[in-house]
Amino acid sequence: MARPIRKLLIANRSEIACRIAQTAREMGIATVAVYAEPDAGGEHVRACDQALALGGASSSESYLDIDKLLAAARDSGADAVHPGYGFLAERADFAAAVEAAGLTFVGPTAASIDAMGDKIRARAAAEASGVPVLPSAPVTGDGERDRSAAGKLGFPVLVKAAAGGGGRGMRRVDDAAALSEAIASAQREAGSSFGDDRVYIEKFVVGPRHIEIQVFGDTHGHVVHLGERECSVQRRHQKIIEEAPSPVVAAQMRTSMGKAAVDLAASIGYRGAGTVEFVVAPDGQFYFLEMNTRLQVEHAVTEAVTNTDLVRWQLEVAMGGHLPEKAPSARGHAIECRICAEDPANGFLPSAGRVRRVDHPRGVGIRVDSALRDEWNVPVQFDSMLAKVIAWAPDRAQATRRMIAALEAFPILGFTTNTAFLLELLRSERFARAEFFTTTLDAEFAAWKPADETSFDVAAAAVAMLVRSGRTRGGATVKGAAASRIAGPWETLGAWRVGGRA
Amino acid sequence: MELRFRVGSRSVDLVVSEHDGRTTVTIDGREVVLDDVAFDDRSVTVTIDGVRRRVLVDSERGHVHAAVGGHSFEFIPSEEAAADQDSARFCPEITSPMPGKVLAVLVAAGDIVEPDTALLLLEAMKMETTVRATHRASVVEVRVVAGVMVGPGDVLLRLEETLD
Secondary structure: OOOOOOEEEEOOOHHHHHHHHHHHHHOOOEEEEEEOHHHOOOHHHHHOOEEEEOOOOOOOOOOOOHHHHHHHHHHHOOOEEEOOOOOOOOOHHHHHHHHHOOOEEOOOOHHHHHHHHOHHHHHHHHHHOOOOEOOEEEOOOOHHHHHHHHHHHOOOEEEEEOOOOOOOOEEEEOOHHHHHHHHHHHHHHHHHHHOOOOEEEEEOOOOOEEEEEEEEEOOOOOEEEEEEEEEEEEEOOEEEEEEEOOOOOOHHHHHHHHHHHHHHHHHOOOOEEEEEEEEEOOOOOEEEEEEEOOOOOOHHHHHHHHOOOHHHHHHHHHOOOOOOOOOOOOOOEEEEEEEEOEEHHHOOEEOOOEOOEEOOOOOOOEEEEEOOOOOOEOOOOOOOEEEEEEEEEOOHHHHHHHHHHHHHOOOEEOOOOOHHHHHHHHHOHHHHOOOOOOOHHHHHOOOOOOOOHHHHHHHHHHHHHHHHHOOOOOHHHHHHHOOOOOOOHHHHHHHHHHHOOO | OEEEEEEOOEEEEEEEEEEOOEEEEEEOOEEEEEEEEEEOOOEEEEEEOOEEEEEEEEEEOOEEEEEEOOEEEEEEEOOOOOOOOOOOOOOOEEEOOOOEEEEEEOOOOOOEEOOOOEEEEEEEOOEEEEEEOOOOEEEEEEOOOOOOEEOOOOEEEEEEEOOO
8 A cells, every 4th residue: 555656746837836846855756847838937847856848738738638647647757646736636537547557646536536526426425424515406408497496496596517616617696587697607617627517506605604624534544634714705706815713613613514524524535635615604504515625725824823734744645654643733823815817906807927027025924835936927828826825923913914014025017916905805804803705805896996005106106216217228219219209208218318317 | 307107097297306315206296205215126115204115126118117015017108108098988999808718709790789798708817708898889890719819909809889
């Protein structure tokens, strides 16, 4: 059973590939990166000992192409594959193909992924383990029957993809008239994101919180949990701020949620890192949402409060190691912010482009998982998440202040990101009181505009001083090109330079 | 020294003046006194009211980019910037609001579209965005097909206003 890993192929990209490579390196495991064409100069390519081109510009031609990944593993002599998150991390056929090729899959068995990756079957397994679930109905394709089934559940309902996660292929529907379009749109998005367009309908909890339990199993039948994460600050089902512990979970609730999560994982003989997600109603009742059979983006907040390295745990479990009898309990408070290439003042449209310059925050209690660097062209083909910042402090208020200072020290020059939006959320009274439901951002912040005039004034002053100093490189070019136009600021600059500096 | 820029849809006047060795930048009439200014090859550090803040800067073809406090601004010399687009006005060209891929074209030349009619589906970073009509109009020309990549500002469709 126990089989050492000497060389690990990381079937992923960007910050998570870098993060996995770091732990592998610490453990003396050689690392192999793979990359699509737009990622040829990517940070993860540099972070690994070896890098193999997959070819192709899209996900389906690269990070989702099982044959290419297996060929890369074979060509590089890797003996194990870590899927990271997203892409193939929850594809049972990938796990099975990796194992069939004689390699170790750093994750659960194909059977576990199958059982939990399909949300319809996962619900059944949760029910069988005594975990509470929400009422639901299948999508039949017959519009009349679907509207009637949704009506019986009672609107609002949620149309959900049976596969995948991360909020893709999900639509909230408030009345019967909107159901068919929502189903079609969810099916399209699910099809393009997961290659599986099945969707179903579930009752929607009004005033929902998203709270999840990190579980871990080893190959000796032992399952532990590492407490909860609160992920209610979401936009269109995409988490943007996560924290641990949850400000609304008391010890008794933690115990019952933890037990439910461990019971479910144990019932399917789960191995490796997994997350059991719950929707929590305002009365504190929790319902099974889904189980993610992989590492989560927000695993870092759990690592911060439990003082663990969950990628190390994954690799040790994959090598047949034993988990500790009892997982460490949380101390202090950790918050994670996802920095995304989205313009919050413009409907959160993607805003990828060239990172002209970037500075990363650092210091006590700050962790930054990032694949950004100066002059990096962020590809539009992949996810909009650029980096994640994690702040740990002894309590929530201090962690919040630490995060604010960190985000202020994380300028990304070249295109708009959601950082200013995150800062405003963190500074809000509502965040201080932890009064976010998963629906709050969509309901109250959809038309958000930046209110931060101070940053604008500071930028304007800096630009004025830069121009006056004659340090801008572009001025002369514009002056030449604009010779036939009326004098503008750059001509003024030229004249000023001719005049010389006092 | 007087400068005029456009930042997004906003016009900005900057006036730099010096009195008694102190530099003041007037930003649209607001006076900001700089206690100190320092440069390095990638940033300008300004101290205002005793608070020191570092601004990452870069310039290209006369445009100055500046990032601070979670914002990234592009200062465009104003004579170069396009005139204000009145958002309520009919615009005959439907342009891409972002870089991405055209997933589907939902209309054809000759179609009459109403306000809010879905015209195209775009996808970037795995999220779908619907481009909708803002006015009643007829479709004159479809410039893209499903599957092509487009950049921000690329013309997707041309429309002609149609009155009732």
